[in-house]
Amino acid sequence: MLTLLKIRHLALVDSLVWEPQRGFLAITGETGAGKSVIMGGIALVLGERADKGMIRSGETQCSLEAGFSLSHPEATDALLEEAGVPPCEEGQLIIRRVITTTGNRQFINNSPVTLQLLRRVGAGLVDMHHPESHRSLTSTERQLCLLDAFAEDSALLHAYREAYRAWTEACAAHRELREREMANERELDFLRHQVREIEEAAFSTEEVAGLEERWQRARNAGRLRDTVTPMLQLLAGEEDSLPAQLRRLVRLGHELTRLDAAAQPLVAPLEALVEELEDNADALQDYADSLGGDPAELAALEQRVATLDSLKRKYGADWESICAHAEACRARLEAEDNREERLHELAEAERTALERLRRAGEALAAARRKAAPRLERDFLMHAAQLGFRRSLFRVQFAPEPKPGPQGTESVDFLFGPNPGEPLKPLRLIASSGELARVMLALKSALAKQDDTPLLVFDEIDANVGGEIARAVGMKMRELGTEHQVISITHFPQVAALADHHYLIAKGVEQGRTLSRLSEVRGEARVQELVRMLGTQGETAEAHARSLLLRPNEV
Numbered sequence: 001m002l003t004l005l006k007i008r009h010l011a012l013v014d015s016l017v018w019e020p021q022r023g024f025l026a027i028t029g030e031t032g033a034g035k036s037v038i039m040g041g042i043a044l045v046l047g048e049r050a051d052k053g054m055i056r057s058g059e060t061q062c063s064l065e066a067g068f069s070l071s072h073p074e075a076t077d078a079l080l081e082e083a084g085v086p087p088c089e090e091g092q093l094i095i096r097r098v099i100t101t102t103g104n105r106q107f108i109n110n111s112p113v114t115l116q117l118l119r120r121v122g123a124g125l126v127d128m129h130h131p132e133s134h135r136s137l138t139s140t141e142r143q144l145c146l147l148d149a150f151a152e153d154s155a156l157l158h159a160y161r162e163a164y165r166a167w168t169e170a171c172a173a174h175r176e177l178r179e180r181e182m183a184n185e186r187e188l189d190f191l192r193h194q195v196r197e198i199e200e201a202a203f204s205t206e207e208v209a210g211l212e213e214r215w216q217r218a219r220n221a222g223r224l225r226d227t228v229t230p231m232l233q234l235l236a237g238e239e240d241s242l243p244a245q246l247r248r249l250v251r252l253g254h255e256l257t258r259l260d261a262a263a264q265p266l267v268a269p270l271e272a273l274v275e276e277l278e279d280n281a282d283a284l285q286d287y288a289d290s291l292g293g294d295p296a297e298l299a300a301l302e303q304r305v306a307t308l309d310s311l312k313r314k315y316g317a318d319w320e321s322i323c324a325h326a327e328a329c330r331a332r333l334e335a336e337d338n339r340e341e342r343l344h345e346l347a348e349a350e351r352t353a354l355e356r357l358r359r360a361g362e363a364l365a366a367a368r369r370k371a372a373p374r375l376e377r378d379f380l381m382h383a384a385q386l387g388f389r390r391s392l393f394r395v396q397f398a399p400e401p402k403p404g405p406q407g408t409e410s411v412d413f414l415f416g417p418n419p420g421e422p423l424k425p426l427r428l429i430a431s432s433g434e435l436a437r438v439m440l441a442l443k444s445a446l447a448k449q450d451d452t453p454l455l456v457f458d459e460i461d462a463n464v465g466g467e468i469a470r471a472v473g474m475k476m477r478e479l480g481t482e483h484q485v486i487s488i489t490h491f492p493q494v495a496a497l498a499d500h501h502y503l504i505a506k507g508v509e510q511g512r513t514l515s516r517l518s519e520v521r522g523e524a525r526v527q528e529l530v531r532m533l534g535t536q537g538e539t540a541e542a543h544a545r546s547l548l549l550r551p552n553e554v
Contacts, residue, residue: 001484002126002454004067007041009056012506012515016041024480026498027488027517028528035488035504037515039128039458042066042486046122047106047115050099061100068093068125070453079121085111095121127452129439129460138427143413144406146442147395149449150378151371153364157406160360164405167353174346181339191329198315198326201307208319211308215301217291235281243277250274354403361408368411369397378445386437386475387468392416392423436460437468440475447482455479457487473497492532496547501525 007016018038029035044050045066055062070076070091077087086109095118096107106118148157234242253267312318315325372395379393396412404410414423417434429435440460443450457476473494479485480499487494495501503524504517520528529544530536 001069002042002066002486003069004065005038005041005045006065007037007062008064009059009062010041010044010054010064011037011056012513013037013041014056014512014514016515016517018502018517020484020486021500022480022484023499024477024485024497025487025500025502026495027486027502027504028490028495028532029504030506030531032506036458038504038517039456039488042126042456043128044097044099045095046126046128047119049115050097050104052099052101055099055101061098063096063098065094065096068095068453070125072451075124076121079117079124080108083113083117085109085113085117093121093125124452126454126456127450128456129458138425138429140410140412141406143395143426144411146446147368147371147375147411149446150375151367152449153367153371156360156364156367160357160364160407161405163353163357163360164403167350167357167403170346170350170353174343174350177339177343177346181343188333191333194315195326195329195333198311198322201311203308203311203319205319207304208308211301211304215305231284235277235284243274243281246270246274246277357403358408361403364407365397365409368407372397372411375445379441382441382444382475383437386441386471388417388437388441390419394423437472440472444475444478447479450483453484455483455485457485457489459488459490467493469493470497490532492529492544492547495532496529496544501528503528 001022002020005016005018005020007013009015027035027038040048040054041064044054045064070088070093073088073091073093076093080087088109094107094109096110097118098105104115106113106115108118108121148154236243250267250270253263253270256263257267308319311322316322376393376395380388380391383391383393392415394414396414397409398412399409400407413426415426415429415438416423417429426435426438429438443455460472469491470493473487473489473491474497476485476487476494477497477499487498489495501520502517503520504515506513506515508514526541526544526548529547530540533540533543
């Protein structure tokens, strides 16, 4: 229940502190006194979008604070803990909003929260009704939610929604693979082309490692031979070659050592140098012989280099990258080659999910169809007490073309307020007064199943007569035994039935218009009912007292 409402600087309200009681509470007052501010304050606390125009003239901000005492805070705590907000302590929930000319802030249990979270939390705290809100009853989706609440089929509905989610995911996976199969055939051909091009090049790691060097040597074979020929002449010539001259030097060295043995260390290195030069000459000759110079060989090497460069441009900077690309293509092709098997698996998964969904839908539909006659009976009982004494009401089911998120069939509430008239869907009821009573009858039928702690009714008794207004008040009084009910009303017949009666009045203090809220009891309550009756004198006062003395009379 709502235990506290503080409003500062909102419209005509300078400062209001209200500690509402349990049961059925009525708020009355003259037109323009500020009753709508109470409704608006509660709506803002629940996350309704705020406008800086709401701020009282001359002020820079307005603030609202609401306290709730929750008997079952588990669902609210789950939302708060999910968002990292402290849960309720002993079921106490505090909401605060600050609205300024530059922005808004909102807090739950003294922690800043988003407006989205505030709305999610508020949706489970308060159910607000005003003349236009009854039109939501014309929505078949809303009617289905009301039927589910009456049937208490939340477990079956959860199972169905889980099955529906699994089915839609299975359908999406199957559809995606089918569409990809149709769209990707050209891509698969391109993948095959890439693998074929790399494989047909038939490069090996060893070939690639020396290809560039071999091609450069073959391309420069002529210049290399022109360079190596004089080198060979110096090393392998006859009289003027370096080895021949060095051998003459060694012979002179031997003559020197015969004359002086101490010169041997000077001659020994010369002998080793002769051997090295001869070995080098042989190696250089082998190199010269390897230069070849065959044009066909050069052309072949040039072709191989060009092929490798082409692969590098397309598939990677080096041979390792090219090989990795080819492997990735093969893996993709292998996966696609198994697509027929995968398509079969996904089709089977879709069929299995649909069968599970069908079973869940049948169980949910059975629970709804079982609950429908009970809802019809309960509604008609409450409707009769609200003036529809010979009305008809039926829950009509219609199969959906395909399963939807709420089930495999839709519902339509059909209502016939007048004898002899055919039943019509609620959306065809033009009278807002009739819709208001239909809504109240449904709320009464759902009183025990509806766990919303606070119900707020803003002039839903508009456009009805005095006798019907009293019946509306009685229904609110009954709802007050299960919920905290706040009704903003102009009817004394409704206000007289309230457990607590609050008056909002407008006055002028220090040149400023202010709205004040106070509970009226005893004689003050009688006088407020007299004002609401619109007449004066002893007869009006007696009528007002009679309304208070007979609270259970319809």
